[in-house]
Amino acid sequence: MAEIQAKDSGGKGGKPKAKKHSTKIDMTPMVDLGFLLLTFFVMTTTLAKPQTMEINMPVKAKDQEEQSQLKASNALTILMGENNKVFWYAGLPDAPAAPGVQVTDYSANGIRKVLLARRSNKDLMVLIKPMEKGTYKNMVDILDEMNITGIGKYAIIDVDPRDEELVKKVQ
Incomplete structure (x- = not known):
């Protein structure tokens, strides 16, 4: 561990001088202990596990008529617009009665x-339609909302030109 080495001070005269001791500390055990602790911790x-949400996409059928x-x-129908605006309406754009489009946001009260x-x-199907000026963050936000509310049936589809016209009327 630690050694003390005595140096012999040879000198003349009858009076012996005090011996000077130098200390040398062996750091090997301390380094070993450090590496053992580092390895242990x-x-x-x-390690932090990545947080992901699993999305099961349907397999494309050979014939689309079975849908x-x-x-x-x-x-x-949920339309994701620019500036964190969410346009929504109940129903389909080709329904006989024109759907009333409403505007909201991504908050808990939105x-x-x-x-x-x-x-x-029980048969609710949410149609998510990201518009051209919507952001990726908005897409993640709406998928989070689907997960939070427990709605399991939703589809991400392209925006219909009729939807764009409905949004223009609201803006």
Whole structure:
């Protein structure tokens, strides 16, 4: 561990001089202990796991005719516009009665309140349509809202030109 080496001070005269001792500390055990502690903490630490949301996409059928038709009473269409605006209406754009488009945001009192109010419909299908000026963050936000509200049936589809005209009327 630590050694003390005595230096012999040879000198003349009859009076012996005090011996000067130099100390030398061996740092090898301290380094070993440091590496053991470092290894221990690295091995016992849990690393941050990435947070992901699983999305199951449907397999494309060979013939598209087998798709079931969606009733307008079971549809909720969400259009994601620019500046964090969310346009929504109940039904489909080709319904006989023109749907009333409403504007909201991504807050808890915004689109979440709308989704929670409509969640009682077991056959509810939410059609998510990102508009051209919508952002990726808005897409993540709406998928988070779908997860928070527990709505499992939704589809991400392209914006219809009729939807764009409905949004222009509201703006």
